[in-house]
Amino acid sequence: MNALVEIQNLSTYFKSEQGVVKAVDALELRVHEGETVCIVGESGCGKSAAAMSLMRLIPEAVGSIVSGEIWFAGRDLRKVSKEEMRKLRGNELAMIFQEPMSSLNPVLTIGEQIMEPIMEHQGLSKKAAQARAIELIELVGIPRAKEIAKSYPYELSGGMLQRIMIAIAISCNPRLLIADEPTTALDVTIQAQILDLLRKIKDEAQTAILFITHDLGVVAEMADHVVVMYAGKVVEVSPVVELFEEPKHPYTQGLLRSKPVLNQRRAKLYSIPGQVPNPTTLGESCYFHDRCDQCLDICRVKQPPLRDGGDGRKVACWLYEEESVRGQ
Numbered sequence: 074m075n076a077l078v079e080i081q082n083l084s085t086y087f088k089s090e091q092g093v094v095k096a097v098d099a100l101e102l103r104v105h106e107g108e109t110v111c112i113v114g115e116s117g118c119g120k121s122a123a124a125m126s127l128m129r130l131i132p133e134a135v136g137s138i139v140s141g142e143i144w145f146a147g148r149d150l151r152k153v154s155k156e157e158m159r160k161l162r163g164n165e166l167a168m169i170f171q172e173p174m175s176s177l178n179p180v181l182t183i184g185e186q187i188m189e190p191i192m193e194h195q196g197l198s199k200k201a202a203q204a205r206a207i208e209l210i211e212l213v214g215i216p217r218a219k220e221i222a223k224s225y226p227y228e229l230s231g232g233m234l235q236r237i238m239i240a241i242a243i244s245c246n247p248r249l250l251i252a253d254e255p256t257t258a259l260d261v262t263i264q265a266q267i268l269d270l271l272r273k274i275k276d277e278a279q280t281a282i283l284f285i286t287h288d289l290g291v292v293a294e295m296a297d298h299v300v301v302m303y304a305g306k307v308v309e310v311s312p313v314v315e316l317f318e319e320p321k322h323p324y325t326q327g328l329l330r331s332k333p334v335l336n337q338r339r340a341k342l343y344s345i346p347g348q349v350p351n352p353t354t355l356g357e358s359c360y361f362h363d364r365c366d367q368c369l370d371i372c373r374v375k376q377p378p379l380r381d382g383g384d385g386r387k388v389a390c391w392l393y394e395e396e397s398v399r400g401q
C-alpha cells in the first residue's frame with residue numbers, strides 16, 4: 074500500500090547564534106490514508122520542525138530543509154512551486170496549532186474566518202460559504218452556530234477557539250490534518266472533547282492525522298502508529314499497542330516509566346536522568362548515550378542506524394544489532 078505521506082532522509086537546520094541547529098536529522102516518516110501517526114518526544118526534539126518542514130513553512134530567514142524528500146499523494150513537496158504549495162495547504166493539507174488565539178485574526182468574525190478559505194479554495198459564493206461555515210461550526214460541536222459565526226475570537230473560550238480552528242482546517246476536506254500539540258493549552262475535560270472530535274473526523278472523513286505531542290496519554294488515545302523522536306532523530310517507530318507493551322529504545326522505555334500509572338503506587342515518579350543534548354554540538358555518538366542506563370562502548374562513538382525489524386517496528390539502538398555488526 075502506498076503511503077499518503079512518505080518522508081525520506083529529511084534534514085532541517087536552523088541558524089542560531091551558537092551555530093547550526095540540526096532540528097530534524099535524516100527523518101523517516103510514513104502516514105497512510107486514514108491513519109493517525111503520533112510524533113512524540115521531549116520539548117526541542119524537532120517535532121514541530123518536522124511538521125513545519127512537511128508544510129514547507131520553515132521561514133527562510135531562520136532555517137531551511139537541507140536534504141531529503143517529502144512525498145505527499147505522489148508528489149515531492151520539495152519540488153512543487155510556492156503557488157502550488159499554497160493551494161495544497163488550503164485543500165489537501167491542513168494544520169492546527171497549540172494556540173488557536175494566535176492563529177485567528179482578532180478583527181474578523183469567526184464566520185468570516187471560516188468562509189475565507191472556502192471561498193478561495195473551493196470557489197464557493199459568499200452565500201454558499203456562509204451556509205457552509207454555519208454547518209462546520211455545528212459539525213465541530215458548537216451550539217448556536219449562527220450566533221457564534223457573528224462573534225469575534227475574544228468572545229470565545231480556548232476550547233471553542235480550538236474547535237473553530239478544526240472547523241477551518243477541515244473546511245476543504247483535507248487528506249492530511251497536522252495537529253501540533255492542539256490540546257496542550259486546554260484543561261483536561263476540554264482536551265478529551267477535542268481528542269474525541271478529531272477521532273470522529275478521522276473515522277467519518279477518513280482523514281489521515283499527523284499528531285504531535287509530548288503526552289503519552291494522548292498518544293495512547295489517538296495513535297495507530299507512533300514515531301518517537303530524540304534530538305532531531307527518529308529512534309523508534311511502532312504500532313501503538315506494541316510500543317506500550319514492549320518499548321524497545323531505552324529512551325522510549327524512559328518516557329513510559331516517567332508516566333504515572335493508575336493502581337500503581339510509586340514513591341517517586343521516574344524521570345530520565347540528564348538533559349537533551351545541545352543541538353549545535355551533536356557528534357558521532359548515539360545522541361542518547363549519556364542518559365542511557367544500557368549504554369554500550371559503541372554507543373559513545375557511533376550512531377546506530379534505524380533498523381527495520383520486519384515486524385512493523387523500527388528501532389535505532391545498538392542493543393538490537395547483531396554482535397558481529399556492533400563489533401563487540
Ligand SMILES: Nc1ncnc2c1ncn2[C@@H]1O[C@H](COP(=O)(O)OP(=O)(O)OP(=O)(O)O)[C@@H](O)[C@H]1O
Pocket residue numbers: 087088089094095096114115116117118119120121122123135287352
Ligand atoms: N526559529 C528557530 N531558530 C533557531 N532554532 C530553532 C528555531 N525553531 C526551533 N529551533 C530549534 O530546533 C530544535 C527543534 O525545535 P522544535 O520546536 O521542532 O521542537 P519540538 O519537539 O516541537 O519542541 P516543543 O514541544 O517545545 O514545541 C530545538 O533545538 C529548537 O531550539
